[in-house]
Amino acid sequence: MQFSANLGFLWAELALPDAIRAARAAGFDAVECHWPYECDPRSVRAALDDTGLEMLGLNTLRGDVGENGLSALPHRRDAARAAIAQAVDYATQIRAANIHVMAGFASGDAAHHTFVDNLIFACDLAADAEIxxxxxxxxxYDAPGYFLQTTEQAIAIIAEVAAPNIKLMFDCxxxxxxxxxxSNKLAQLYDHIGHIQFASVPDRAAPDHGEVNFDHIFGVINRLGYARPLGAEYKPQGPTEPTLDWLRKAR
Known part of the structure; x- marks a missing residue:
């Protein structure tokens, strides 16, 4: 199997180009990030070229304190679309494959319609760049009040947007x-999944402990035929390198 280092959490103390190089040295097959916008995209692209790693994805901006995304907030339509355009521009420059459009803290019908409309805008804008x-x-528990909370809700929104380039981020x-x-969720939703992430449950640390047997889950994903790198989006309890025994074992 192949694995991607989420550099929002792994090697977070390093500048993004240095973190990309650290991920390559550790044996990862790809990388992804959260909000890279303060880093010159030319330096990020150079690090990707140097290492041969692909950048799988990045997030739209979270907005102001207490928003955690903009795209489901009815009063933030212009800011949400500016954030989507920013993400598409940056992703195009570094040749990232995906953009995670963050919904934000919201609820109700107005939030739903706003999110769908902004996702249609995002899909149209990203299509020309093949993103x-x-x-x-x-x-x-981690994001109380976040608009999008279940896979059932996500699949209904994907069906409503009805664009060929919208997919589910399945974070285990x-x-x-x-x-x-x-195991059953992965199989049932497989055709809708664009990226898979993982971390231990419930502490969101390395996937070598907790209530989920990731040896089993990785096997399920492999048998389903998923061939893209899986995203290690966990919070190291200290420096990243000592937490990578799971990666060596998976190899």
């Missing part, structure tokens, strides 16, 4: 906390 749009349910950590039944 996929991802949406990700977040669990109610969030799905386990909200829904469980990861």
């Amino acid at each position: 996929s749009i991802l949406i990700e349910p977040l669990n109610r 950590y969030h799905v386990q906390l909200m829904e469980g039944d990861l």
Whole structure:
């Protein structure tokens, strides 16, 4: 199997180009990030070229304190679309494959319609660059009040947007906390999945402990035929390198 280092958490103390090089040295097959916008995209692209790694994805901006995304906030339509345009421009420059459009803290019909409209805008804008749009349910413990919380809700929104370049970000950590039944969920939703992430549950650390047996989950994903790198989006409890025994074992 192949694995991607999420540099929002792994080697977070390093500048993004240095973190990309650290991920290559550690044996990762790809990288992804959260909000790279303060880093010159030319230096990021240079690090990707130097290492031969692909940047799988990045996030739209979270907005102001207490927003955690903009695209489901009815009063923030212009800011949401500016953030989407910024993400598409940056992703195009570094040749990132996906953009996670963050919904934000919201609820109700107006938030739903706003999110769908902004996702249609995002899919249209990203299509010319051959970039996929991802949406990700977040669990109610880490992100109480986040608009998108379940895979069922996400699949309904994907159907409503009805664009060929919108997919589900299936984060095993969030799905386990909200829904469980990861093996069956992965199989049922497989055709809608654009990227898979993982971390231990419930502490969101390295995937070598906790209530989820990731040896089993990785096997399920492999048998389903998923061939893209899986995203290690966990929070190291200290420096990143000592937490990578799981990667060596998976190799």
